[in-house]
Amino acid sequence: MRAEILEQIYTIVASVPAGRVTTYGRIARMTEGASARSVGTAMRTLPAGHQLPWHRVIGASRRLADHGGAGRQREKLQAEGVVFDATGRVPAQRLWPD
DNA sequence: ATGCCGGCTCAGC
């Protein structure tokens, strides 16, 4: 993936405030030429020592994607005050607006 | 170059 796109993704993720979340798809659409899936891999391959709030990026269904760090992700979000309903979803109003 | 495997999504049921 082009470095420029990666920069955009990082910038957008970095702009999501604590307690709010956004989705892979939204990020993909905000960038030029990134697909939701590529945003996923971008999060997966974050360089060591990064300081991005990757945990604030969730799926379009507003659930956490099931991957290795899902447990940590959920904890981090809850620590920021993000609530999950009985079915494990984040309320829509938590979405970071464009 | 090729093939396989994903931190996804969307349209149909």
Add this chain to the structure above:
DNA sequence: GGCTGAGCCGGCA
């Protein structure tokens, strides 16, 4: 809303 199947496309061996 939940489940499924099919596109999609970047990383990595």
